[in-house]
Amino acid sequence: MSAGRVNGLLRWALLLAALAVLVAFPLARKEDAYHQTVLFLIFLFAVMSGGWNIISGFTGYVSLGQSAFLGIGAYTVALVALQVHVSPLFLVPLGGLAAAASAAVLGAVVMRTRGHSFVIITIAFLFLMQTVALNWRSVTHGSNGITLPLPRWNSDLGNMPFYYVMLGLMVLSVALSAWIRRTKFGMGLIAIREDEDKAAVIGVRTSVYKVLAFVASAVLIGVAGGVYGYFLTFIDPRGMFDILMSVQIVLAALLGGRGTIWGPVLGAFLLVPMNEITNNYFGTSPGERLFVFGLLLGAVVLFLPRGVIPTIRGWIDRFREAKRPAPTPRPSASAAPRTAGPGAAPDLEEGAPLLEIDGLIKRFGGVVAVDQCSLFVRRGSITGLIGPNGSGKTTLFNLVSGMSRADRGTVRLDSRSIDRAPAWHRAYLGIGRTFQITRLFKQMSVLENVVAPLGRFAWAQLGADAVSGPEARRAQELLDFVGMLPLADQPAGQLSFGQQKLVELAQVLMLEPQLILLDEPAGGINPALIQRITDLIRELNQQGVTFVVVEHNMPLVLSLCDPILVLARGRCIAQGSAETIQGDRAVLDAYLGEGWSRVEERLEV
Amino acid sequence: MTRQLIQTVALGLLAGGVYALMASGLTLIFGVMNIVNVAQGAFLILSALFTYELWTRLGLDPILSIAVTTPAMFLLGWVVYRLFVARIRHAPASMSVLLTFALAITLEGAMGLVWKNVYRSVTPRYFASSFQAGSLFFPRAQVFAFLTAIVVLAILYVLLTRTWTGRAIRASSANPQGAQLVGVSIGSVAAMTFAVGVATAGAGGSLLSILYTFFPASHYQWISRLLGIVVLGGMGSLPGAVIGALMLGVAETVTATYISIRWAVVVFYLVILVVLLIRPQGLMGVRLREDVAL
Secondary structure, three states: OOHHHHHHHHHHHHHHHHHHHHHHHHHHOOOOHHHHHHHHHHHHHHHHHHHHHHHHHHOOOOOOOOHHHHHHHHHHHHHHHHHOOOOHHHHHHHHHHHHHHHHHHHHHHHOOOOHHHHHHHHHHHHHHHHHHHHHOHHHHOHHHOEEOOOOOOOHHHOOHHHHHHHHHHHHHHHHHHHHHHHEHHHHHHHHHHHOHHHHHHOOOOHHHHHHHHHHHHHHHHHHHHHHHHHHHOEEOHHHHOOHHHHHHHHHHHHHHOOOOOOHHHHHHHHHHHHHHHHHHHHOOOHHHHHHHHHHHHHHHHHHOOOOHHHHHHHHHHHHHHHHOOOOOOOOOOOOOOOOOOOOOOOOOOOOOEEEEEEEEEEEEOOEEEEEEEEEEEEOOOEEEEEOOOOOOHHHHHHHHHOOOOOOEEEEEEOOEEOOOOOHHHHHHOOEEEOOOOOOOOOOOEHHHHHHOOOOOOOHHHHOOEOOOHHHHHHHHHHHHHOOOHHHOOOEHHHOOHHHHHHHHHHHHHOOOOOEEEEEOOOOOOOHHHHHHHHHHHHHHHHOOOEEEEEOOOHHHHHHHOEOEEEEEOOEEEEEEOHHHHHHOHHHHHHHHOOOHHHHHHHOOO | OHHHHHHHHHHHHHHHHHHHHHHHHHHHHHHHHOOOOOOHHHHHHHHHHHHHHHHHHHOOOOOOOHHHHHHHHHHHHHHHHHHOHHHHOOOOHHHHHHHHHHHHHHHHHHHHHHHOOOOEOOOOHHHHOEEEEOOEEEEHHHHHHHHHHHHHHHHHHHHHHHOHHHHHHHHHHHOHHHHHHOOOOHHHHHHHHHHHHHHHHHHHHHHHHHHOOEOHHHHHHHHHHHHHHHHHHOOOOHHHHHHHHHHHHHHHHHHHHHOOHHHOOHHHHHHHHHHHHHOOOOOOOOOOOOOOOO
């Protein structure tokens, strides 16, 4: 048996042992109601922080209103329980349903916002829910709250049913997180966290992913809310839609390690006992608790921002790193892998326009970055796009790849307008792009980076293993093609700039694009790698991939590209072969300033 | 009918002027530092409690006490910045908002320990009387507070436009790298901005103390109001904050008069939701390209 397998088995054995202890505890210590309750609260916080971790840890959208779903679940279950004569414990799935539904609605509208806006909206949502619960008295009884019937089971059982249901929820929560983390869905979420625009460009349908993540983060909290409300037998707006609860949810996840699977559980095991200690030693006045939790949250943010688990893992990695020599990349001589795309249709006449841009305008405040730009790119060409700094080349790429929207004008691919298509849809249509400053997902491994792109969207694929099957094999082929296979398991952030450019190219090829936009492929990398990249471009081009290359390295552009388009002040001012461009007066003026053309005979390109 | 509407709108505008002062600090800090200072509401309440102490112990008029609370809060803001906020200047947005949130609840907890969770208000002699113009009534406290807020905002405006520090603050807000290139030390400007932002909460809190009852946990209600205003006006825009404050001041009093005072606060939550969805840059904000900024 390999060391890895032994490790895996050992881990499972430990987990099962821990679970067995938790299952046995109430049976062994029947009279110890206090510790049963403490454990119950630990499970509750593990469930809530686990949920928070999906939207905020994996996806990177911090929610300060996550406790709203606890309230929504609790109120739903309590209100239904008052109508039907079934034990509330059987109704708790309804709490999950209600929380999931409200997360879906809120998510669908809210997920257009980012960063600060999202945090603010989640706070507003929590307070909105609290206000509604306070004021909608006919249903919620306002601040009087709702009293639930006492449990009808044999009093010998005590709180055991609550205990086991919540324990089950915690196991479910961990399983859900672990499953999500392993799937393509989870990898898409991490990609969104690392670089959302980039994720969209490589075909991650970000809006669907984010809403699903929000729903996944809410559903178990809603179920737990139903259980918690019944456990308390009394719910009221201030207790159920409590901002302090949200703080503790965040605190537990941060403490343990956000973005990890076990972080929230560990955090809950740290937080709840601390909570108890605070209550026992400092009294239960809200002032003291707030003071302590405020300080604690601040301290974690300032001094332990990654949390316990990632910090410890970092130490272990550094220890291992020191003992192991770093692998060096070796050039590979493998043949080019099939690229799909274009090809896709050999009957298509070579030379017809593949990309047409018509009257495109993009303003940033008062600056017109792209101004009435019109141009076209022939199928099968390697088209160069040059122009002075600030002439709008990168903005044009952004408009074509869907990262930003034009104020006016049209972009057509294969004579179909793609103006309304979001970035991921353009990726499905076969537009791939690289970036001037590479934008790999730095926390992911090189292989994961290359597997991440998705050529289409399908619900079924969301649940598929992230790195598996034909995609994984193809990613390895592509990495081999660009000569980066030996580095497949390295975190992408540790590669040199030139290596990152090659990996990004492999990443784009995963989409099997028919059109690749390269933003300064040779910028800032050494001559040997430049040669390698141009060879790759030619090779792919021969298989039918069309290229648009933005580049400042003129000898490279002149030898590689035909035709060459020249952009100045957001407009295409010239196009033609290398010779035509070199003699074009407007081009010289744009590059060198007016007046230079008088001495143009001295110019050497 | 019309009289009631005019009266309602007038009261809304009076409240809005005070809101504008309170929101100016929040938007200023966001504009320069890209940090949402969730603790701004807690700073307001802290200043209101200071004002309460000055009034009950020394008999100092709450509006005059601005001369004490503003510098005191400026100092507090500067210390808080140097001790805590400076450390997360370059952290992602999510971490900075968590830190200011931690600050808010720590302050709330501390205030709860010192002043207990008791509702208070400051009631100087003019507290209960009104100016009368025709059939309209203008409570003196509201009018005084409004005028004071306008004066403080004007001073702030002059500081920002006429002094070197003010120009450095605005330059750092518009283009941090550019400002650094022409010799502005971003670090001290950020400290100055944070301190000025908290100082406006000093003045705002003193005014709050005569207009509303307050207790430590009221800061949630206040930060919700301020966020609504700043989001509506455009995060980071000072004129936007003023316009947003006046609009929401009116919207709140109209809701309170014609629907129910219990639903008035919902106006702010709904504004936050709707504005961020439909026009995330707010009324006066502009969208800039983000790919070149660091």
